[in-house]
Amino acid sequence: MRDNRDQLHAIKKFSLTEAVTFGQGDTVDFTNPLPPFSFDPHITAYATQKHNEIAYVMAPHIVPRFSLMETQSKIENPHLLQGYAAHPIRVQESPYNQTLIIAQKPGEISLTSQEARNFFQIHKNVAEWLIGPMVRILRDFEQLNLTHRAIHPARITFDDFSFKNLNLGYGFLTPPGFLQPACYEPLQTCFAEPTARGSGHPSYDLYALGVTILSLFKDPKFLQHLSSADTNKRRLSEGSYAFFLEKQMFSERITELLKGLICDDLSQRWTPDDLESWADFNKVHARYRPPQKSATKPFLYQGQEYNSPALLIHQMGTDHTWAQDVIFSEDFRVWMRRNSGQHENTVGIEDAKVAASRTEASIRQDAIVSYCLMALDPEQPLYFKGVVFTLDGIGDHLAAYFYDTQKRSDTAALLNSKAPLFWLSLKEQKSPQVLRFNKLYQESANFLSKRGMGFGIERCLYELNPHVPCQSPLLNAVAMYDNTDILDALNHYAAHNPGQLSAKLPIDRHLMAYAATHYDFIKDDFLNAFPDERAPKEQKIIGCLRFLSLIEKNTNTQPLKDLYYWVHDLSLQSIGIYRSKKRRDMIQKLLESQRNPCPIDRLLDWIDNTAEKKLDMDEFMDAKKHHIYTVHKIKEWQFKLDNIRSVSRDICDNFSILLAAMGSLFMAALYLFV
Amino acid sequence: MSKAKTPRKAPNYKKRNLIVKILFFLVVLAIGFVSFGAFVMTLFGALPTFAAWYRDNNPRKSLGYTVGLTNTTCIFLVIKDLLPMGQHLTQAMPYLQNPWYWCMIYMGAVVGYGIHNMTPKIVIKTLRWNFQGKIQDLKRTQNYLVQQWGRDVVGE
Numbered sequence: 001m002r003d004n005r006d007q008l009h010a011i012k013k014f015s016l017t018e019a020v021t022f023g024q025g026d027t028v029d030f031t032n033p034l035p036p037f038s039f040d041p042h043i044t045a046y047a048t049q050k051h052n053e054i055a056y057v058m059a060p061h062i063v064p065r066f067s068l069m070e071t072q073s074k075i076e077n078p079h080l081l082q083g084y085a086a087h088p089i090r091v092q093e094s095p096y097n098q099t100l101i102i103a104q105k106p107g108e109i110s111l112t113s114q115e116a117r118n119f120f121q122i123h124k125n126v127a128e129w130l131i132g133p134m135v136r137i138l139r140d141f142e143q144l145n146l147t148h149r150a151i152h153p154a155r156i157t158f159d160d161f162s163f164k165n166l167n168l169g170y171g172f173l174t175p176p177g178f179l180q181p182a183c184y185e186p187l188q189t190c191f192a193e194p195t196a197r198g199s200g201h202p203s204y205d206l207y208a209l210g211v212t213i214l215s216l217f218k219d220p221k222f223l224q225h226l227s228s229a230d231t232n233k234r235r236l237s238e239g240s241y242a243f244f245l246e247k248q249m250f251s252e253r254i255t256e257l258l259k260g261l262i263c264d265d266l267s268q269r270w271t272p273d274d275l276e277s278w279a280d281f282n283k284v285h286a287r288y289r290p291p292q293k294s295a296t297k298p299f300l301y302q303g304q305e306y307n308s309p310a311l312l313i314h315q316m317g318t319d320h321t322w323a324q325d326v327i328f329s330e331d332f333r334v335w336m337r338r339n340s341g342q343h344e345n346t347v348g349i350e351d352a353k354v355a356a357s358r359t360e361a362s363i364r365q366d367a368i369v370s371y372c373l374m375a376l377d378p379e380q381p382l383y384f385k386g387v388v389f390t391l392d393g394i395g396d397h398l399a400a401y402f403y404d405t406q407k408r409s410d411t412a413a414l415l416n417s418k419a420p421l422f423w424l425s426l427k428e429q430k431s432p433q434v435l436r437f438n439k440l441y442q443e444s445a446n447f448l449s450k451r452g453m454g455f456g457i458e459r460c461l462y463e464l465n466p467h468v469p470c471q472s473p474l475l476n477a478v479a480m481y482d483n484t485d486i487l488d489a490l491n492h493y494a495a496h497n498p499g500q501l502s503a504k505l506p507i508d509r510h511l512m513a514y515a516a517t518h519y520d521f522i523k524d525d526f527l528n529a530f531p532d533e534r535a536p537k538e539q540k541i542i543g544c545l546r547f548l549s550l551i552e553k554n555t556n557t558q559p560l561k562d563l564y565y566w567v568h569d570l571s572l573q574s575i576g577i578y579r580s581k582k583r584r585d586m587i588q589k590l591l592e593s594q595r596n597p598c599p600i601d602r603l604l605d606w607i608d609n610t611a612e613k614k615l616d617m618d619e620f621m622d623a624k625k626h627h628i629y630t631v632h633k634i635k636e637w638q639f640k641l642d643n644i645r646s647v648s649r650d651i652c653d654n655f656s657i658l659l660a661a662m663g664s665l666f667m668a669a670l671y672l673f674v
Numbered sequence: 675m676s677k678a679k680t681p682r683k684a685p686n687y688k689k690r691n692l693i694v695k696i697l698f699f700l701v702v703l704a705i706g707f708v709s710f711g712a713f714v715m716t717l718f719g720a721l722p723t724f725a726a727w728y729r730d731n732n733p734r735k736s737l738g739y740t741v742g743l744t745n746t747t748c749i750f751l752v753i754k755d756l757l758p759m760g761q762h763l764t765q766a767m768p769y770l771q772n773p774w775y776w777c778m779i780y781m782g783a784v785v786g787y788g789i790h791n792m793t794p795k796i797v798i799k800t801l802r803w804n805f806q807g808k809i810q811d812l813k814r815t816q817n818y819l820v821q822q823w824g825r826d827v828v829g830e
Binding site: 506579580581584622623624626627630631633634637638640641644645647648650651652653654655656657659660661663664667668671672 | 805806822
């Protein structure tokens with residue numbers, strides 16, 4: 001990947017009527033969209049000045065898989081198309097940021113073209129030109145624990161009609177499986193929301209490859225028809241292989257290949273090794289076993305009959321209006337026991353109900369349905385409020401719809417209900433991945449329960465999607481790949497928005513949550529002690545300085561000029577935390593003397609000095625007591641003033657007698673001696 | 675442990691006044707035994723004092739004392755010449771008929787009344803000036819505290 005660090009700081013704003021240069025000379029001609037590559041309405045392709053590169057602009061809600069793009073760049077495979085650079089952009093008059101990705105240009109001929117189909121149907125050399133390169137790619141992905149999740153005939157291209165040089169298109173442009181029609185997705189993910197399909201298992205790519213191979217021999221409309229929601233449901237009762245290959249006749253070799261790839265059970269599905277053996281014309285047997293027979297007596301739900309328990313559970317998950325009543329009905333239990341042999345599961349729904357009843361009252365009903373469906377069939381995806389999620393797709397879904405209030409709150413409710421944790425608790429094998437997700441979703445529920453800075457739904461967003469750039473308006477989506485440049489980004493913001501800084505703090509909820517996710521040294525204890533939004537401004541400024549100072553110290557960042565001036569102005573506003581004017585004047589003088597950038601820690605030492613604050617508080621309390629004393633004294637003297645006649649009576653009496661005595665003596669002396 | 679401060683006992687004015695009254699009459703009687711002329715002059719000269727004493731409702735009898743002090747001083751200055759004359763009224767008559775002496779005795783009483791009437795005005799003015807000064811000083815202290823510590827220092 002190119003080093004585009006110097007371009008991460010600013011969002012490029014432009015209109016789509018010009019050619020714009022990004023980064024290190026990537027000029028994109030926005031006047032010339034490329035229809036052949038616009039395979040999805042969410043992505044628009046544009047030509048660049050380099051003949052072997054192409055620019056893709058994602059729709060605002062599409063969050064590319066930056067982590068995949070970055071990790072994939074380590075794979076040196078000539079058949080894999082790479083991404084080169086990503087730039088945050090904003091098309092003029094659009095309120096949203098978008099992502100532009102410069103990537104390697106795909107070949108001219110895709111697998112969907114008639115020529116390709118003819119070639120593979122006639123020559124039958126699928127193994128040589130298709131399977132071989134694909135196995136190498138999938139093996140590379142597996143080694144790095146990656147999944148492509150976008151294998152589709154439209155994204156497999158060839159340079160020329162010799163079909164010798166295969167190029168597998170990009171899996172990083174969109175969330176995993178987002179672009180895939182339902183039939184290219186395995187049973188575990190095909191019903192999930194396109195944004196919530198998750199990275200899944202490496203064998204999901206093998207499944208997609210199987211359907212891709214099948215597409216070579218079928219009419220394109222055939223698979224399109226099978227991808228429709230109603231038809232696709234039949235896979236639950238029939239199994240994917242039987243569903244796709246019903247009454248289809250292929251050669252024994254191709255049938256074995258498809259049987260090995262298009263099966264629903266992961267343990268039955270072929271591995272890249274099996275596929276390679278097959279390509280080498282070794283004898284490899286498919287491990288596929290047909291699914292259990294469906295129920296003989298159908299169950300009636302919402303006026304429709306269901307023969308398969310899996311299909312019924314799916315229907316109740318997606319149309320959950322009456323699900324709770326049905327689940328706890330005796331008829332349903334009897335039917336489940338008789339037809340699926342799932343006696344244990346029908347007993348388990350009572351436990352599920354108890355577990356779900358511990359959730360918040362506002363989401364309890366939805367949680368009960370969700371928990372019970374999971375208990376009935378732990379192999380199915382996660383159903384919540386009629387939306388289908390995979391376990392690792394929740395984060396992608398949240399990222400895609402973070403600015404859709406309804407979907408965001410639904411996803412938050414799902415996390416809050418701890419349904420993912422219940423789903424994981426049903427797993428018999430506690431693999432490292434299960435344990436990782438368990439920790440992640442436990443933490444997410446905790447984060448949602450806290451309202452302070454660095455917590456809440458924002459924290460969940462970044463914890464579940466570490467690759468998502470910070471959504472803070474202060475950062476302008478600059479911290480895409482390198483999360484250590486938060487201070488650089490703030491410095492950039494300060495340099496470019498000098499007039500808007502006086503009343504603004506260089507932190508917000510997104511920034512705090514992002515930093516808490518990406519920096520180990522920002523502990524939850526620090527965030528718990530952070531002043532909340534209702535705290536006085538001075539305390540918020542000091543909290544903010546502490547936060548920035550912590551990052552500055554731990555990332556060994558040198559003082560940044562524009563950020564320093566911003567922070568310096570704020571620190572001057574924060575001296576109001578001291579009650580003593582004398583002390584405020586002293587600190588102000590200290591701060592004003594430090595006009596040259598210095599570590600934020602030094603400013604903080606002056607402003608946030610514990611001993612000084614204690615002394616200030618003690619003195620203040622003394623002053624307050626003194627003020628109270630003066631108030632009482634004034635009242636006392638005012639009372640005396642108001643009642644001066646009675647107060648002065650004694651004095652007057654004594655004084656008049658004294659005066660008379662003195663006068664008498666004076667008169668006597670005057671008379672006797674003069 | 676510090677001893678609690680015992681409140682000052684209120685003076686018993688009635689008792690004090692009674693003693694003074696008795697002493698006064700004893701003195702007047704003693705004068706009567708010494709000189710009849712002095713006795714007559716004292717008796718009639720002290721009329722303003724009696725009036726002031728009985729008119730004064732104040733238990734301290736400040737008017738009585740004030741007028742009494744100035745009045746009796748003047749009486750004693752006048753009768754000092756009569757006392758050696760003994761019981762011979764004829765010798766005392768020129769003194770008794772001299773209006774200057776009576777005028778001096780009653781002027782003494784007037785001065786006493788004057789002192790008693792003027793004193794409250796002077797005292798009140800002085801006290802008011804003093805109290806207002808103290809209040810001003812306290813308010814200045816308050817302003818200084820507010821200036822130094824802000825409005826938060828103003829206690830409830």
